[in-house]
Amino acid sequence: MSKFLAQYPQVKLDLRLSDGLANLVEEDLDLVIRIGNLERSSDRLILRKLASHTRLVCGSPAYFERYGIPTHPDDLIHHNCLCFTYATGDEIWRFKRYEEVCDIKVNGSLNVNNSEVLRQVCLDGVGLILMPTWLINEDIQAGKLQAVLTDFQFHPQANLDTDIYALYLPNRRYSLRVQIFIDFLTQHLSNLG
Structure with missing residues (x-):
């Protein structure tokens, strides 16, 4: 603005x-x-x-140094996934690569209905986030955040316009x-x- x-x-x-x-x-x-x-x-x-509206999974270099880098969506069940709170309840992150579709029920230490709070907690090295590129691109370019699982596309639902x-x-x-x-x-x- x-x-x-x-x-x-x-x-x-x-x-x-x-x-x-x-x-x-x-x-x-x-x-x-x-x-x-x-x-x-x-x-x-x-x-x-x-x-x-493209979204990426990302984390801070400090987080990845402590807990490792996920190489497949299935690895996310072993990570602290910080989630945006929706009215739908359980947090399922759906990924697609060619014909492979992965629905991952993620868990983490924070659920919040504010993207800026999620972004800051992620920058502080607490966990991973799934964020739109327009909110995190500057952080990625500055090396403050690192995108992972980039060979997968995030698809909330196959028919959902995002x-x-x-x-x-x-x-x-x-x-x-x-x-x-x-x-x-x-x-x-x-x-x-």
């Missing part, structure tokens, strides 16, 4: 963060950002893909501020991997 505000100082943002589904009309929102799972979105909304989208009402189609913000997010997210 800092980069956007510096580039467009005349734009005022009213940013609301929530994992819940927002109602654009009732909440008088210009747009919402969602990651996949759009089957409940209204047909009245305009949908624009911003970026792919891309990142902007959704807005048709009456915002020609809003210059909406289009500028969407274009900025598209470019920024594509630069993060």
